[in-house]
Amino acid sequence: MINLHKDHESLLTIIIVVFLGLSTVIAIIPAYDMQEKVTPLPKGLDLTTSERNGLKIYISEGCAACHTQQVRSIAMDNKWGKRPSIPSDYYYSKQRLSFLQQSPSILGSERTGPDLTSVGTRQPSDDWHLLHLYNPRIVVKESIMPGYSWLFEKKKKSAVSEKDVVINVPKEFMNDDKYDIVATKEVLDLVAYLKSLKQVDLYNTSSPEFIPALTKKEAASIANEANNLPDGEQLYIDKCSACHQLNGEGLGGAFPSLKGSPIVLDENHDLMIQIILQGYDARAEYAVMPSFTDQLTDAEIAAIANHEKTSWGNKAPTISEEDVKKVREYLKTLTP
Amino acid sequence: MKKHLVTIIGFLLFNSSPIIAQTEEINTDNWVSSPGVIGTIILGVILLGIFTLITVIKTKKTIHTYYKISRLKNITTIEEDLLSLEIPEIGQILENRKKTEKVSLDEIEKNLISPYIEQLINISSRLDHQDIDEILNERYKVLSYSLQQNELGSDKSPNDDKGMITYVNNDLGNPIYDDKRSEKIKLKTDQELVKIVITYIGASAFWLILGTLIGQYIGMKFVWPEMDTISWLSFGRLRPVHTNTVFWGWASLAMIGLGYFVISRTSNQKIYSTKLAWRSFWLINATLVIGNICLMVGINNGGGEYREYIWPVMLLFAIGLIITAINYYKTIATRKVKEIYISNWYILAACVWTIILSIIGYLPFTGLGETIIQGYYMHQGVGMWFMTFTLGLVYYFLPSSLNKPIYSYSLGALAFWTQMLFYTLIGTHHFVFSPLPWWLQTVAIVFSAGMFIPVLAGTTNFLLTMKGSFKSIGDSYVLPFLLVGVIFYFLGSTQGSFQAFRFTNYVWHFTDFNVAHSHLTMYGIISFLLWGSIYALLPKLTGHEPKQINIGLHFWLAFVGLIIYMFSLMIGGTEKGLSWIEEEAFINSVKLMAPYWLWRAVGGSLMFLSHIIFALNIYQIYKKWSINKIEVQ
Structure with a gap:
């Protein structure tokens, strides 16, 4: 009979063998299984060289400390992606980074900032990303994210060439007429990586379902209660205010103002709905606006449009869910 | 007692099997x-x-x-x-x-x-x-008898006829704090071992100050995000510097240093090789210096928590740990007593497990395989290294400070084996609702509940050892640290188990509640127990004590600071989670945290201040000891 209290050799052996055994069962085998059995999605794309370099910047700056990249299978995560994340989503991004670095831990464990699973869909504009990375408070006033000014170069205006990507920093954040802020290759790679973050469509429709929230959401704000529309203000803050700002005034040279905008105030609201649905990239002086066709329902678009039409001094007639539906169907007929 | 616990384990296991089977599809009906x-x-x-x-x-x-x-x-x-x-x-x-x-x-x-x-x-x-x-x-x-007040001849004025009184004290004490019992025992210890222990603890105090200074700095960045725009001081780069420094610098060095004493003392044997002890000391310190510089210039293993150091750097730590384990083992193997004291089980196991752990942690898995390993590694890092080692230290320092044996030796052994069995299996509870396999999450959650057994066994054992000696806790400057540590061991671990459940995870995961939990455990349990052990040991080794008021200040600042830190983040984290469930705009969850982050910075400042006092106390002991040593020579 082994007496562990007196026999140090047996004690050491048991400690090692049992722990190794448990570790193999709970970590090594499942990890190996995950690694070998998971295949990329048919529509998934490998990262380009630039995007992969961007991922390396993402890791070395420690972005994963505050940003998750996983849409969990619970209702509250629905806002970060159309479907819960599946192992195949990470096939390309979670390859080993380099000889010295392991596969990046991008799933994250804290959500101090928003989840980035589909930030490329939410925010496809280069200008927004660059401004935001230079100093997040230019575009999101309450943000507590650090600015990454060392990923930019301060160049004399005379030295700026055509190839340089100049970002349009508002005066209150840089009051120096002689210099321009120019994006470095690193930050352009990082933006390329962030823009590549999109959820890939699954071929078959049997994607995992979200577990519903514990409490049913309180219906609508008072303004929209009659029409049974969701809370337009909250939706606006979430989806629109990063560019158009909370006060609706946008940012000069990057994002147009909605306050007093002829398109918003127009009684014929078809163009406004069309822009929200399809996105907008017609004016060179402004950044690209993404399409919201897949991201917002008719009711949500109507709620946002109504919020824009009745806030910040805007006074225009409101619209209904039906109006959005009509435009959406009309647009469908144009693109077969 | 043992029989009861075995029944409970059986009950848990029996109950969990149908759970695993039925969780294929989950909706609200299944919550119950x-x-x-x-x-x-x-x-x-x-x-x-x-x-x-x-x-x-x-x-x-x-x-x-x-x-x-x-x-x-x-x-x-x-x-x-x-x-x-x-x-x-x-x-x-x-x-x-x-x-x-x-x-x-x-x-x-x-x-x-x-x-x-x-x-x-x-x-x-x-x-x-x-x-x-x-x-x-x-x-x-x-x-009707009453004292006349002169029974002892006290109407005479005092007079020392024979010159027996050598010291007259007119100090009446102070009304604010109690005088504690001062340490009278000086252990006869090999001077080389004393030097090793003091140097390890001194270095650990240095890393504690540095690590928590950085922690305090990045905590303040939540309130003032534009404090600086220097790349190597940015939040993303400093965060792992904070965690790794307090992990491998503060707690690990302090633990290993104390471990050398406990192993040598309980084995009644000199340390196998002091040379090896010094080698591992320099290797671990080198890991920290090189690793932190790497992190600050942006060289990072991949962002996985607690393994941010790239492998060539972490290799130094692993070698240091292997050397330590060999040194410990050889000392235990040549012990002059028959039994291997329970502390040595814990300490030896912690070293061996962590060596295995750091090797598995750096295996080149890709895809979500890496994520499974991440969950396993970051949980075991805390559970198999810090918790196991520190428990080993408590099994020595608590009874020795109370001057009585541990309540139950076999309860300690039971806690040991269940710790190994349950703790190893629960890493994936950091990824509940994630794309990792559902069965793995379920196993992790079920065994997180199983963690109640080692925790209860340990807590019961410690509290019953203290039972009947609560008076001496008030008299001692060591025992309050140990008592707080034991209480936090119970609270922090059970709270952690509860947090692993799917329902609670729904609200708390990804919020600042996690940060509160990790400080509750790493600070409330590990740091308090280490401080208690250090204050118990150093006066006995050197014959010198720091000023009692400074130890008291250290205790209260750390304790009050931690309470403020913990509660602000727990309340704030809960509000954040509720805001997400209500599907409010995300920025609301950032805005609502502002006051809580400010309070966290306040709590953090108190904690940091207490560390400065701690370091001063250690320095005071060291100074007296080194002067005395020269005189002896």
Whole structure:
């Protein structure tokens, strides 16, 4: 009979063998299984060289400390992606980074900032990303994210060439007429990586379902209660205010103002709905606006449009869910 | 005790099997049958069971005592009554009896003497009236006795005829804090070992100051995000510097240093090789210096928590750890006592497990395989290294500070094996609802509940060791640290288990609640227990104590700071989670945290301040010790 209290050799052996055994069962085998059995999605794309370099910047700056990249299978995560994340989503991004670095831990464990699973869909504009990375408070006033000014170069205006990507920093954040802020290759790679973050469509429709929230959401704000529309203000803050700002005034040279905008105030609201649905990239002086066709329902678009039409001094007639539906169907007929 | 716990394990395992089978599809209907809720119910049942048991035993005892008393009452009432008479009553009776001396006995019995005296005489044949008078007279004397204040000759003025008094103290103490018992024992220890222990602890204090300075700095960045725009001081780069420095610098070095003493002492043997101890000391410190510089310039292993150092750097730590393990093992193997003391089980296992762990942690898995390893690694890093090692230290320092043996040796062994069995399996509870396999998450959650067993076994053991000695906790400057550590061990670990359940995860995961939990455990448990051990050991090794008020300041600043830190983030984290469930705009969850982050910075400042005092205390001991050492030579 082994007496562990007196026999140090047996004690050491048991400690090692049992722990190794448990570790193999709970970590090594499942990890190996995950690694070998998971295949990329048919529509998934490998990262380009630039995007992969961007991922390396993402890791070395420690972005994963505050940003998750996983849409969990619970209702509250629905806002970060159309479907819960599946192992195949990470096939390309979670390859080993380099000889010295392991596969990046991008799933994250804290959500101090928003989840980035589909930030490329939410925010496809280069200008927004660059401004935001230079100093997040230019575009999101309450943000507590650090600015990454060392990923930019301060160049004399005379030295700026055509190839340089100049970002349009508002005066209150840089009051120096002689210099321009120019994006470095690193930050352009990082933006390329962030823009590549999109959820890939699954071929078959049997994607995992979200577990519903514990409490049913309180219906609508008072303004929209009659029409049974969701809370337009909250939706606006979430989806629109990063560019158009909370006060609706946008940012000069990057994002147009909605306050007093002829398109918003127009009684014929078809163009406004069309822009929200399809996105907008017609004016060179402004950044690209993404399409919201897949991201917002008719009711949500109507709620946002109504919020824009009745806030910040805007006074225009409101619209209904039906109006959005009509435009959406009309647009469908144009693109077969 | 052991039998009960085995039943509980069996109960948990038995209950978990149907859970695993039925979680293929989950919706709100299934919430009630989810492992988290079932676990909670089981715990509730256990708690109720214990409660009922206690109530039944207590009630039975009460009824029993009641009957016993009422039975005895018949016999003793009269004597008791006699004894319970107060002075005026006795005086009255005695006076009456004197007056009525010549009156016939019948009359006395009828009119003047209290009815129970009459009864007494009737019942007890041993007593007559004379006896009663005697008893009453005696009682009168006893009750009316009072001190004259000169019994010890104290109306004379003090005089030292023989010159015996060598020290006169006019200090009356102070009303704010108590004087604690000072350490009188100096252990005879090999001077080389003393040097090793002091150097390890000194280095750990340095890393504690640096690590928490950085922690405090990045905590303040939540309130003032534009404090600086220097790349190597940015939040993303400094965060791992903070965690790795306090992990591998502060806690690990302190643990290993204390471990050398405990192993040598309980094995009654000199350390196998002091040379090896120094080598691992330099390797671990080199890991920290190189690793932190790497992180600050942006060289990072991949962002996985606690393994941010790239592998060539972490290799140095692993070698240092292997050397330490060999050194410990050889010392234990050549021990001069038969038994391997329980502390050595924990310490040796912690080293061996962590070596295995750091190798598995750096295996080149890709895809979500890496994520499984991440969950396994970051949880085991805390559980198998810090928790296991520190428990080993407590099994030595708690009994030795109380000057009595540990309550139950076998409870310690039970906690040891369950710690290994359960802790190893629960890493994936950091990824609940993630794309990792559902069964792996379920196993992790079920065994997180199983963690109650080692935690309860450990806590019970420590508290029962303290039982009966609570007075000495107030007298000691060491025991308050250990007591707080033990209490946090119970609270932090059970809270962690609860947090793993799916329901609670829904609200708390990804919020600042996690940060509160990790500080509750790494700070409340590990750091407090280490401080207690250090303050217990260094005075015994060197014969020098720091100023008691400084130890008290250290304790209270750290304790109050931690409470503020924890509660602000727990409340804020809960509000954040609720805001997400309500599907408010995300920025709201950032805005609502502002006051809580400010309070966190306040708590953090207090904690940091306490570390400066701690380092000063260590420095004071070191200085006295090194001066003394030179004198001896």
